[in-house]
Amino acid sequence: MKLLALINSDQAWVRWITSAIGLALGLALWEAVGWSFNPAFMAPFIGGEGHPGTAPRLYQFMFDTEFHTSVISSLTLFLTGFAIAVVLAIPLGIILARLIWLRLSLETYILVLYVTPMVALIPFILSIMGFGFWPKVLVVVLFAFFPILYNTLEGARSVKQELLEVARSFRTTELAIWRDILIPYTLPFALTGIRQATGRALVGMIAAEYFLSSSGLGKEIEVASRTFEMASVLASILMVTFMGVVFMRLAQLLEQRYARWRGVDK
């Protein structure tokens, strides 16, 4: 009973040791599974003779210029698509906050597009736009655009009409309305959308790299899985996950930074 209380306590060293044990157990399990299966089926973490490991492969990749090119091409695709989505979605969301009639008429359709699984559009993009860089960017944009717009719209709904009325009574300039009312109200929501969009855009990036012209980390994973080089597959997946964690963390920090702006009534 005392032991149970100890391992559930909040002391720093207990926390650290349990996390370390969790990590060690997970890696040991991975290693054991890797060694007990055929190397074409599963690769262990550290590996050795006959069983190429994931960690050594990842280390090799760090100095592999071909892998660098893949990472850079994936990053370019992701960032271009994401930037376009942000630049389009946020101003559109704020315009919808300003023009209420437009918001009310478009809301339903934006919800419809928000729940549309955008992967289903990849075959159309392929047969209309063909191969190349921009069709892939379009896929990433489609994946990222609607979460941002949908959440910004939610912010737009939270803008107090009284504030806009007071602003009008005092003949406030349009610029000031945007700067002092619309942007502060919608920004926290837009940032929630941006956080949601990072995960979706990453899915879009990999899907585009699989199904449109093959490139980047998607190609690394696909090619390695065709040749059953599981160590390379797992190493590339770890790389993608690392990118995902970093982007999501950054977006989360940004979201928390502006979460206070949501106001007292929310």
Next chain:
Amino acid sequence: MTIETANIQVTEPSIIARTLSYLNDPRRRGKIIAGISILLIWQFSVMAFAPSFVAKPVNVILVFPKVMNDITFWISAQSTLWAVFQGLAIALLSGTIVGIAMGRVKVIDRLLNMYINGFYAMPMVAVLPLLTIWFGYDESARLATIIFAGFFSIAINARDGARSVPPEYLEVCKSYRAKSRHIWFDVTIFSSLPYLVAGFRLAAGRALVGAVIAEFFVAIDGLGMYILSNARSFKHNEAVVAVFALVLFGLAFESSVKWVLKHYMPWHRRDETKD
């Protein structure tokens, strides 16, 4: 409804009058006008700029009865939806158990936290080739993708929900020496339900995407494959009908979740219907 209405004759307004009163609401009118303009823009921009095989609303409507009579379409739809349903059920059950255990028992949380967060951030498409190698090039790979797509968002939300149980409730339970099964089933589960629903909602979206991607990748019969094969043979109009079927499924799910929240979980904090 116990009021007697038997003797009261109610004259039904004619269908035209009802339509007119329906259209009288300026909001609805705005929506309808916006919808029509979207369709018109789609129709004319495709006619002006795109090759003739690209889907146009008029052609989609013309092809609609044909797709509805097509048995392949119904088999595909059923196959995809059944797989999503099965996968979500498995993910919901296991994700809730793991998530609530993590939320209430600190050791479990510390042991599993990094794995759950890490796998949650991992895009499911990336592991798709791995899952096809492990589960074979058939429907079990799709089911595995759906479970993988849904499990982690449910587990994370269940964990947050279990953590969010107000401490006063637990203190009251303790003071009255409530049995642990009461604490679990009458307090913890109920107070984490809204979070669970939120997680389930996220999971359903991801599961649908996962199902479609798996069908593309492994060429399993389903709505995704129906879209892919029709788009490849330049029958875009038929493929668009299948996309609409997916959207319809997403919307039906979304609205039923909203309905359940509104009617059965009034303690759900976030005001969804606020306008």
